[in-house]
Amino acid sequence: MDNVRAAITAVGHYLPEDILTNADLEKMVDTSDEWILSRTGIRERRILKDPTKATSFMATNAALELIQKRGLNPEEIDLIIVATVTPDMFFPATGCIVAAQIGATNAWAYDISAACSGFLFALSTGARFIESGKHKKVLVIGADKMSSIVDYTDRTTCVLFGDGAGCVLLEADSEGYGIQDSIEHSDGSMWDALCMLGGGSLHPPSPITLEKRLHHLHQEGPPVFKAAVKGMADVAADVMERNNLTGDDVRFLVPHQANLRIIDATARRMGVTMDKVMLNIERYGNTTAGTIPLCLADWESKLRKGDNLVLAAFGGGFTWGASWVKWAYDGDGN
Ligand code: UT7
Numbered sequence: 001m002d003n004v005r006a007a008i009t010a011v012g013h014y015l016p017e018d019i020l021t022n023a024d025l026e027k028m029v030d031t032s033d034e035w036i037l038s039r040t041g042i043r044e045r046r047i048l049k050d051p052t053k054a055t056s057f058m059a060t061n062a063a064l065e066l067i068q069k070r071g072l073n074p075e076e077i078d079l080i081i082v083a084t085v086t087p088d089m090f091f092p093a094t095g096c097i098v099a100a101q102i103g104a105t106n107a108w109a110y111d112i113s114a115a116c117s118g119f120l121f122a123l124s125t126g127a128r129f130i131e132s133g134k135h136k137k138v139l140v141i142g143a144d145k146m147s148s149i150v151d152y153t154d155r156t157t158c159v160l161f162g163d164g165a166g167c168v169l170l171e172a173d174s175e176g177y178g179i180q181d182s183i184e185h186s187d188g189s190m191w192d193a194l195c196m197l198g199g200g201s202l203h204p205p206s207p208i209t210l211e212k213r214l215h216h217l218h219q220e221g222p223p224v225f226k227a228a229v230k231g232m233a234d235v236a237a238d239v240m241e242r243n244n245l246t247g248d249d250v251r252f253l254v255p256h257q258a259n260l261r262i263i264d265a266t267a268r269r270m271g272v273t274m275d276k277v278m279l280n281i282e283r284y285g286n287t288t289a290g291t292i293p294l295c296l297a298d299w300e301s302k303l304r305k306g307d308n309l310v311l312a313a314f315g316g317g318f319t320w321g322a323s324w325v326k327w328a329y330d331g332d333g334n
Pocket of ligand 1: 030031032039116155156157224225228257259286314315
């Protein structure tokens with residue numbers, strides 16, 4: 001099976017309708033549109049306001065869009081992997097709920113927890129099942145309802161995140177398209193720089209965890225920023241170098257959308273000009289596992305068969321990685 005690669009053959013997405021603007025946040029915490037825009041590149045983000053709806057709702061809708069666009073029978077899906085740090089609940093896996101809701105009755109499903117690198121880690125994992133020949137159709141979903149864990153009294157984090165979901169279908173390709181190479185890393189030595197302390201086996205829910213606000217996302221911005229700039233730029237450059245790719249060969253950089261300054265540093269390191277960078281951070285903020293597939297969905301109509309894409313992410317854990325993808329279809333449907 002040496003010449004079989006996993007190709008992305010369809011894309012789907014879901015974004016909640018409600019918009020939280022920088023002006024809205026100015027009324028909630030001591031911040032300003034100018035600070036948020038200049039430090040992060042974010043103007044607004046989407047929020048899933050309905051308290052009865054969770055990550056599986058967004059993931060399901062993204063999957064249903066893909067199924068409908070592609071004319072896919074859900075019973076053909078062999079495996080569903082959901083990357084998320086905001087699962088509907090600890091268990092069962094959100095993937096199982098999504099599988100039931102879309103009618104993927106022949107699929108097995110599970111979740112991957114790798115924060116902002118979750119989608120890339122899930123993509124690499126799903127690709128192995130295609131390359132091995134074990135599965136024909138794998139659905140990889142990145143979905144997060146970040147508003148469920150963001151502390152809207154903490155100005156250092158609440159301005160950054162939004163809700164959303166995106167997904168891709170992986171199928172076998174033997175003509176040279178698909179995922180060509182991937183590099184993944186993790187380093188837990190700074191795990192507490194970006195985490196949610198409460199609710200797990202270390203700090204089970206209690207009046208004290210509630211009082212200390214441990215059920216919210218915690219981030220030490222500057223050390224994460226420093227590590228992200230180096231990690232994302234290095235790993236994107238590494239995947240290019242070991243495949244002899246230059247900036248000119250790359251049609252698009254598809255970066256995790258955490259901070260425009262981190263993306264800018266990555267693009268410069270790769271020798272890729274900003275007109276070849278997928279950017280939607282301005283409209284959606286950081287949707288954690290959702291950012292990369294949401295970019296693919298937004299840019300799908302511009303993508304052509306054979307385009308070289310470099311996907312890159314950095315996030316909590318720390319986790320980081322990059323993938324070189326040769327796009328497998330004309331995105332405008334021609
Ligand atoms: O997606 C997973 C990985 N996550 C990331 O990649 C995020 C990495 N970190 C970052 O993007 C940046 O560190 C932040 C955007 C979070 C913060 O930007 P920064 O340039 O690192 O700012 P800072 O934390 O050094 O804060 C600078 C100042 C501080 O005030 P003083 O101490 O200089 O008086 C902060 O208190 O800005 C203040 N500040 C704010 N001011 C207005 C922090 N947050 C805000 C805010 N509005 N929302």
